[in-house]
Amino acid sequence: MAGLRLFSLTGFRMEYGVMKQIFLMLLLMILAGGCERSLDSGNVGFEAPDEIPVPTALKIYHLADGIELKWQISDSDIVAHFNIYYSDQEDSEFVYWDSAHGFTKTITTLNTGQTYYFRVAAVDTNDVEGAGSTTISSQIGVTSIVINNNDVFTNSTDVSVSYVYPVTPLLVKITENSDLSDAVWQNFRQPGIFELSDGDGVKYLYALLRFNDGSESSVSVSDSIILDTRASIDSTYFVADSSVLLAGDTVYFYIDAGEPKGEGYVFFTGLSQLTLYDDGNDGDAVADDGIYSRRYVVPINLEIDEGVVTGRFTDAAGNSADDTPSASRINIAIPPEPISLQTIAESSSQIRLSWSAVEPGSFDFSSYRIYRETSPGVTESSELIANITSRTTLGYTDSDLNDNQLYVYRVYAYSADGLITQSEESSATTIVNTPPSAVTLAVGLIDELTISISWTENIDDDFESYQIYRGNTADVTDLTGQRFTAINDQQQTSFTDVRFDALDTYYYVIYVYDRQGLKSSKSNVESTP
Incomplete structure (x- = not known):
């Protein structure tokens, strides 16, 4: 019988079942007078060995890194240990894997995606192996659950649960209790729906699966999600160096929402929406502290008189807070008339800029700032290519440019208090480059x-x-x-x-x-x- 060990008896190798039959035949011959000598007593002096029980209820339980085999035995008194056999093909010979002294065996180092077949045989105290159990099989693989496609947050107690499994499941137990004490087997669905318990916070789900080949997951698989059902803004405010801002002035906007990972905005007259950040960049001081902020440079041609700054917030779970206005008002004034700017392409990699000077007045001149784009729409958020601190310096050569490329420029003039004026956009296209001259x-x-x-x-x-x-x-x-x-x-x-x-x-x-x-x-x- 494939997969069973043989033993030696007077020079012959025979299975336990064959040995037992021969023994019974000899005993019958003696009792029936099959030889010339007779026994003086009905007591032959020895008994036939007990039949070795066959393991039953063999079952596979899937682990994170392998499987666990479990079985039962009707009489364990004569059993010394169990031999485990396996095959990776249904019709192939079984190969000895290992032995076990209890009724379970953990097996690792199996190939994911491979189907394995198993038998278990009992071995008595005389090291005689009995008949093998019924063959069972299962495919090896990962078992896991995923809540809401791996979302971190949810604002609903109803969540979807998707399963990863090696074999098609029939039944599932799923609950928020890690010991699964309150869970019952239910028909498997992919994806499933689960209703979380009330109360915001981290929610954990634990699940056991029973598969159509009779195997089960041995330990529960789990996943977590944060339930968040509300959002709010504690305050909206802004900070600036002046009560009346000019183009080029810097202002910092804030909303205190009390929770990170959301989306914060402010809006006011002339600005429909300004995104704020909680990542430690763009004027935000501390990342993930629940305070969303933004450094904002006032653009040209924006004028606001006693404007209301309103904060808006949506948290990571999708909850929207009530719009919250700031306590103070914002004022922005229009700066003086623009200066004149001209641009000329000098080569395939250089463009020369020249502009008219700002006239001295009641302001303290600080600098000309030149911003550049490769298409119309230059602002103070564009690339800054030069900061010139002399009021009488009225020219600049932009170098290391690409050939045959349009470049658009704007010059801004600043005082110590902020923007004075700026130019209109001016553009030029660099000359087409030609290959270098060859050498000999x-x-x-x-x-x-x-x-x-x-x-x-x-x-x-x-x-x-x-x-x-x-x-x-x-x-x-x-x-x-x-x-x-x-x-x-x-x-x-x-x-x-x-x-x-x-x-x-x-x-x-x-x-x-x-x-x-x-x-x-x-x-x-x-x-x-």
Whole structure:
């Protein structure tokens, strides 16, 4: 019988069942007079061995890292231990796995996604193994539950529960109690619905699964979610250096909601919605403290007289607080007339800016600030490219630009108290870049192993580097050869290479790159003599 151990008896190997039959046949022959000698007494002096019981109720319980086998036995008095056998195919021979002295065995190191078949046989105190149990099987895999698709928060007591399982479940127990004492088996549904207990806070769910192959999950699987059913704003307020703000002034807006991970806003006349943050950035002092804030620079052409600043908040669970106005009012005044700005493209990488000076007045001039975009709509939130502190400096060259690219600029003039005025937008498109000029290459020998490489100098204004490639064939290019050096000094026109064998022939080619990444056509190809 496959999967059962054999034992030795007078030189023969036989199963326990066969040995027992032979023993009974001999006993019957003796009792029936099957030999010439007779027994003086009906007492033969020995008894037939007890039949070894077969394990029953074999069951698989799924663990986090394997399975647990459990079984029962009708008479354990003569059983010394149990042998466990397995197979990874239904019709294959069973292989001995391990033994157990109790009625359970934990098995790990199984392959996820693989179906395994198991039998258990009892072994008596004479080390004789009985018949194997009924075969059971199950697929190995992870068992888990997920509440609301892994959401952190929910504002409803009704949540969906999705299950991950190795075998199709039939029944499930699910509850908020970790010992599952109040749970009953119910028909499995994917996904399921569970009603959480009342009261905001962290809610845990625990579940056991019973599968259609007769196996179960041995320990409960769990997941958690935060129940949050309400939101509120304690206060809305703002902080500024002046009671009347001008364009360019900085103001900090706040709402105190008392809980992190939500979405906070303020709005007032001229601003429909300003997002506030609780992540330690954009003017927020402390991340995740439940106070949402934002540093805001007043833009041009915004005028507000006694404006009401109102806070709005939605928490991470989706609850909306009542809109809450600030106790103080905001005032923003229009700054003076703008200055004049002109832009001219000088090359493929430079644009020259010039502007009219702001006239001295009752203000204390602080700086011109130049902001840039690659499309119309330049504001003080755009890229700041220059901060010029001299009032009489009326020009600036913007360098390291991309070729054939539109750039849009605006100049702002500031006093010590804030924005004075600003320019209109002005734009220019950089000139189309052309590839660098190629150079002429020469190769010679200093000695048998030292190779001299030289080339004519490139004199382009936007030179970036010479890049030399080496190959073993005359058709060497930057694609087929190996780049072995890049030289950033425009005036350097020679380099030395070495070879390991005087019979080696190397072919060289050189390319010139500019600062915008364009390369020249390849030079002439030269080889070692």
